[in-house]
Amino acid sequence: MPTELIPIEATDHPAEPAEVLDNAFAGAGVLTERRVRQDLRRQIASLEKRLGELFASAFPRKQIEWNVAAVGGPRVLDTADLERVRDGLAVRLREAQAELGRRGEIEEANRGLLESMIVAPERHRWLRISAEDVGEPPCHHWHSRPRWGLLGMLMGWWRVKLSSGCPLAEGPRPPEQEA
Amino acid sequence: MSDEAIPEAGWVSPELREELSGLALRYLVIERGSGRSPRHVKERLAQMSNRFSGPQAINLRHQPIPWAYRVFYRHIGLDPDEQRTPVEAIALERMRRGGFVSQNRLDDALTIAIIESGVALRAFDADRAEGRLGIRETEAGEGLEGRPGELPARTLVIADEVRPLALLFGPIGAGRGVSPRTKRTILAAIQVKGVPDIAVEEAIWLAAHVLRS
Numbered sequence: 001m002p003t004e005l006i007p008i009e010a011t012d013h014p015a016e017p018a019e020v021l022d023n024a025f026a027g028a029g030v031l032t033e034r035r036v037r038q039d040l041r042r043q044i045a046s047l048e049k050r051l052g053e054l055f056a057s058a059f060p061r062k063q064i065e066w067n068v069a070a071v072g073g074p075r076v077l078d079t080a081d082l083e084r085v086r087d088g089l090a091v092r093l094r095e096a097q098a099e100l101g102r103r104g105e106i107e108e109a110n111r112g113l114l115e116s117m118i119v120a121p122e123r124h125r126w127l128r129i130s131a132e133d134v135g136e137p138p139c140h141h142w143h144s145r146p147r148w149g150l151l152g153m154l155m156g157w158w159r160v161k162l163s164s165g166c167p168l169a170e171g172p173r174p175p176e177q178e179a
Numbered sequence: 180m181s182d183e184a185i186p187e188a189g190w191v192s193p194e195l196r197e198e199l200s201g202l203a204l205r206y207l208v209i210e211r212g213s214g215r216s217p218r219h220v221k222e223r224l225a226q227m228s229n230r231f232s233g234p235q236a237i238n239l240r241h242q243p244i245p246w247a248y249r250v251f252y253r254h255i256g257l258d259p260d261e262q263r264t265p266v267e268a269i270a271l272e273r274m275r276r277g278g279f280v281s282q283n284r285l286d287d288a289l290t291i292a293i294i295e296s297g298v299a300l301r302a303f304d305a306d307r308a309e310g311r312l313g314i315r316e317t318e319a320g321e322g323l324e325g326r327p328g329e330l331p332a333r334t335l336v337i338a339d340e341v342r343p344l345a346l347l348f349g350p351i352g353a354g355r356g357v358s359p360r361t362k363r364t365i366l367a368a369i370q371v372k373g374v375p376d377i378a379v380e381e382a383i384w385l386a387a388h389v390l391r392s
Contacts, residue, residue, distance in 0.1 A: 034198070045250045052240030052249070059237050066260060073256025074335040074347045076198050076316065085253050 033079060040082035047089035054096050060137045064099055068092050107135040117144055121158040139166035186383045189367070190313030195335070199254065201372025204314050204337065207383050208305045209390050212361035213285035220291075220389055221281045227294060228278035236270040244297035247373030255335060257348065264348075265299040285357050285364065288389035298368050298382035301337065303344055305363035307355050310340030312367060317343060325353025337367065364390065 051066070058064055068088040071081045110133045117124040121144040130141040140163045146152030147159050189204030196202070239245045248264040263271060269290055273279055279294070281287050289300050303312075316333040323330055323343050330336070336343035345351040347369065357364055366386050368379045 037198070041250075041254050044253050048250050048253055049246060052246060056237055056241055068253075068258060068260075070258035070261060071256045074349065075256055075331070075333050076195070076335070077254065077256050081256060082254075085256075089253070 036079055037077075037082055040079065040086055043086050044082065044089060047086065047093055051089060051093050051096070054093065054100065058096070058100055060132075061100070061103060061135065064096055066092065066096065103135070107133065110134045114142055117142065118160050121145075121160045122156055125158060137166075140164070184387075186368070186380060187311070190311060190315075192313070192315040195314060195316065199251075199372075201370070201374075202251075202314060203370040203379075204312060204367055205370060205379050205383060206312055206365050206367035207387055209364045209366060209387055210362075211390060212364055213283045213357055213359070213390075216281045216284045216287045217392065220284065220287050220392065223291060223389075224279040224281055224287060227291065228273065231270070231273055231279075231294060233274065236274055239267055239270055242297060244374050244378060247371055248297075248299060250373070251371040252348070255347070262348070265293050266297045269293055284390060288366075288386040291389055292382045292386035295385055296378050296382035298370070298374060298378050299348065300382055300386055301345060301351070301367045301369070302357050303351065303355055303365040303367065304357055304361045305365045306361070308339040308344060308365060309342075312337060312339055312344070312365065314338070314347060314369075323350070323352045324355065326350065337369075366390070 055066055068085070071077065071084055077085065110129060113124070113127075114129050114134060117127055117129065124144045125146075126144060128141055128143045130138065132138045143161050143163070144158055145161050147157040152158065184207060186205040186207040189206055191202055191204065240249065245264060245266050248266070249259040252259040252262070252264060259267065269279070279290055285302055289302060292298070293300055315336065315338055317330045317336055319329075319332045321330055321343060322328065323336070323346065330343070330346075335347040337345045337347060343352065344355045366383050368382050370376075370379045
């Protein structure tokens with residue numbers, strides 16, 4: 001046991017223990033909040049990246065919803081708003097993945113149908129499959145038609161015709177050069 | 180001013196520096212305004228129109244710099260599919276109009292620099308800005324010239340030492356942008372996390388070079 005006590009230096013304004021603790025907790029709370037926000041921002045960045053990849057891989061499919069509503073800005077978002085953005089992105093990503101998966105199955109089935117139509121057009125008379133149906137850029141289609149019209153129909157001469165594709169580009173021209 | 184002038188670093192308020200790390204403003208003052216675009220600038224836009232088509236526009240989101248701006252938009256409460264990032268807005272306009280259409284020397288300079296670098300650029304009238312430029316949050320009661328009412332407190336703005344000049348990625352205050360009477364132009368680049376310094380400098384130099392040519 002020590003026989004001598006170490007003298008403690010007295011201060012003019014000794015801090016109240018409760019006040020010191022409050023300040024320490026408040027500081028720690030601010031830091032924790034900031035870390036939470038930074039973490040949410042990282043999650044948003046990751047979700048945005050995956051959504052961007054999905055967007056590019058989904059092209060040229062249309063009518064898929066990609067927008068995630070804004071929470072209003074430009075401003076520094078608090079934790080609740082960041083959570084809202086993160087959740088909105090996660091929902092949108094999940095919905096877009098599900099929609100692409102659903103369309104993928106239909107397109108796969110259509111590709112199978114197209115193959116069997118090309119092999120045996122007489123078994124798929126008048127069937128028309130567009131490029132969009134198989135997940136390709138639009139403007140052309142495959143059509144099972146009789147060769148030589150009525151005669152082909154009577155004789156059972158069927159074939160698959162591929163349409164000629166997209167029309168030439170129209171609309172406003174690129175800026176003309178000055179002479 | 181020589182072509183090799185170094186862009187100046189703008190200030191960013193301490194709260195924003197802590198909260199949105201990587202956010203920065205770099206700017207350069209050019210001793211001229213806008214005006215008609217010379218022929219070689221129009222030719223350059225036409226060449227860029229041929230190089231930049233649908234696939235590039237679709238794949239913009241894959242590229243690191245455009246993606247960084249999309250992410251930052253989300254971080255500050257904007258929807259980049261509604262309020263487009265600068266590079267996506269120009270790319271969309273290219274698709275709609277069939278080419279990069281020449282407008283004037285300044286707009287053409289910004290188009291070329293933004294498409295080539297992906298960096299967000301703004302332009303201000305240097306004689307209508309007081310002191311150094313930076314990024315901060317608005318205080319209660321502050322507004323943007325030409326816009327009715329006050330801005331919501333803590334809105335992110337590009338400001339000089341006296342007043343807000345523009346919303347960050349939004350409209351510019353009336354009379355603070357470049358007009359036909361402008362003699363000196365500030366080219367400002369908004370840098371966000373994920374955008375390298377070299378890209379920011381290249382963007383400002385590209386725009387400055389076209390503006391001076």
